[in-house]
Amino acid sequence: MARITGGVTTSHVPAIGAAMDLGKTDEDYWRPLFAGYERSKAWMAEQEPDVIVLVYNDHATAFSLEMIPTFAIGTGERYESADEGWGRRPVPVVEGHPDLAWHIAQSVIQDDFDLTIVNEMDVDHGLTVPLSLMFGQPDAWPCKVIPFAVNVVVYPPPSGRRCYDLGHAIRKAVESFPDDLNVQVWGTGGMSHQLQGERVGLINTEFDTEFLDRFASDPEALASIPHIDYVREAGSEGIELVMWLIMRGALAPDAKEVHRHYHVPASNTAVGHLILENPR
Amino acid sequence: MAPDKPYADIPGTTIFDSDMARMGYHCNQFCMSLMKPENRERFKADEEAYLDEWPMTPEQRAGVLARDYKGLLKLGGNIYFLAKLFFTDEWSFEKAAAFQAGVPQDEYRTMMLAGGRSPDGNRYIGEQS
Numbered sequence: 001m002a003r004i005t006g007g008v009t010t011s012h013v014p015a016i017g018a019a020m021d022l023g024k025t026d027e028d029y030w031r032p033l034f035a036g037y038e039r040s041k042a043w044m045a046e047q048e049p050d051v052i053v054l055v056y057n058d059h060a061t062a063f064s065l066e067m068i069p070t071f072a073i074g075t076g077e078r079y080e081s082a083d084e085g086w087g088r089r090p091v092p093v094v095e096g097h098p099d100l101a102w103h104i105a106q107s108v109i110q111d112d113f114d115l116t117i118v119n120e121m122d123v124d125h126g127l128t129v130p131l132s133l134m135f136g137q138p139d140a141w142p143c144k145v146i147p148f149a150v151n152v153v154v155y156p157p158p159s160g161r162r163c164y165d166l167g168h169a170i171r172k173a174v175e176s177f178p179d180d181l182n183v184q185v186w187g188t189g190g191m192s193h194q195l196q197g198e199r200v201g202l203i204n205t206e207f208d209t210e211f212l213d214r215f216a217s218d219p220e221a222l223a224s225i226p227h228i229d230y231v232r233e234a235g236s237e238g239i240e241l242v243m244w245l246i247m248r249g250a251l252a253p254d255a256k257e258v259h260r261h262y263h264v265p266a267s268n269t270a271v272g273h274l275i276l277e278n279p280r
Numbered sequence: 281m282a283p284d285k286p287y288a289d290i291p292g293t294t295i296f297d298s299d300m301a302r303m304g305y306h307c308n309q310f311c312m313s314l315m316k317p318e319n320r321e322r323f324k325a326d327e328e329a330y331l332d333e334w335p336m337t338p339e340q341r342a343g344v345l346a347r348d349y350k351g352l353l354k355l356g357g358n359i360y361f362l363a364k365l366f367f368t369d370e371w372s373f374e375k376a377a378a379f380q381a382g383v384p385q386d387e388y389r390t391m392m393l394a395g396g397r398s399p400d401g402n403r404y405i406g407e408q409s
Binding site: 065086270 | 404
């Protein structure tokens with residue numbers, strides 16, 4: 001049977017991808033940020049997952065205002081890195097896992113989470129920057145990836161509670177898949193940041209630290225944080241943190257934090273990163 | 281009108297809700313069209329002619345031509361869509377952020393390196409820092 005062995009949360013700031021693509025990771029501005037991912041890359045090399053369910057948000061790339069799915073699962077065979085206005089990131093093509101993705105879609109929809117099913121889309125920095133941070137710059141990504149996009153651009157985004165509960169449904173779905181697969185679930189985006197208006201540049205280290213502290217041990221409390229608190233305390237784009245709760249819900253209640261990194265700033269954003277492992 | 285806007289008292293922040301998404305639809309979809317290199321070239325060659333193809337309001341059109349990002353946010357523009365416009369001008373997100381904050385980019389970067397803009401005094405209109 002498939003099993004979820006661990007998970008990763010990380011910010012997915014586009015400038016991080018650009019710094020890697022342009023060879024700037026040794027610059028003073030970027031070095032402390034990337035230093036916190038060295039251990040993560042070593043951990044990834046040990047874990048060798050077969051599939052990552054990668055929760056992220058599309059930033060007006062695959063989904064404009066033409067269509068706005070609240071939750072969308074990628075069931076396709078492959079996904080190209082999107083041209084977001086600067087040309088495509090020079091990263092490998094993302095290979096999907098259609099069998100597991102369709103299985104998850106069926107299982108969670110029958111558990112009352114009405115997903116949109118997507119076979120064809122490009123994936124933007126929200127998905128490719130976490131892969132780059134955790135795997136570096138290989139010629140091919142070493143595992144399959146199931147993109148799982150969440151609308152956090154158009155109000156209202158799904159609540160933290162809904163995301164956390166969806167994580168539970170994803171766990172149940174993965175654990176009922178008959179093939180022997182090592183699966184990770186990643187939740188990306190955040191932490192505190194605001195990209196718009198006069199309040200741009202808002203960072204709330206106190207909020208972020210408490211969120212990190214409670215993520216493994218007290219996710220129920222985090223799942224109760226309402227939208228307005230994220231916006232007020234963590235900035236209008238801090239709402240991306242609800243996507244971390246999908247990852248948390250998908251991991252075991254007694255999953256353990258094994259790595260943490262926090263750094264301000266990457267461009268306009270507080271970068272947070274956790275690795276959790278499920279008990280064996 | 282959306283039924284409830286608990287976020288209306290947050291200073292310097294426009295939540296992209298149903299009213300804004302409705303108001304900004306054509307302006308944002310214009311921005312989206314700049315994802316294609318051929319459209320960026322056509323826009324740069326003749327902005328007025330390109331904008332004639334998009335049924336946005338005169339205020340939105342003027343905001344696009346003036347690159348008035350703070351104004352466009354209040355007219356239904358969304359920052360991720362407006363990013364296609366400032367990317368076309370080869371602006372980074374940091375540069376666009378500094379522009380919205382009304383400070384030079386190096387000053388904005390210095391603020392971010394010092395820990396960013398504090399939430400204190402920025403949670404509610406009228407909150408004392």
